[in-house]
Amino acid sequence: MAEEELPGVLILDIGGTHGVLEDLAALLKKRFHLITMKEFLGNKEEMSKKIQSVFVFECRPTVDRELLENLPNLKVIGNSGVGVDHLDLKMISSFGVKVTNTPHAVADPTADIGMALMLASARRLVEGKVLNFLG
8 A cells, every 4th residue: 555545643753752662653654654743744734634643652742622623634543551631532522533542551561560569569679679778
């Protein structure tokens, strides 16, 4: 499928401090034409017609009324994470846009950390390390 035929997805950036991880961007590129916020802002008129989705990674890009008003073909906002508290669902739905998230994406890592903290607490691992360092 040619890049022009793929639906456009707006992302903040690829890589860097706040961008989508490069491995994740590679996966997205299989199904979407990635449009960074910089590309969008540089040519709003053309890019706004291509964007059908916004991929929110670490609460970025910020989805506000101004952005939604500039994306007439937007159908869905995909949030990479469990919660959607940072999104104004009522305002977004007033534009006829759906919101999705990934509720099970961090379930295993969260459970692993929880177990590690409980074991560390039960064995007083952190205390022991601090006492050895001070002593």
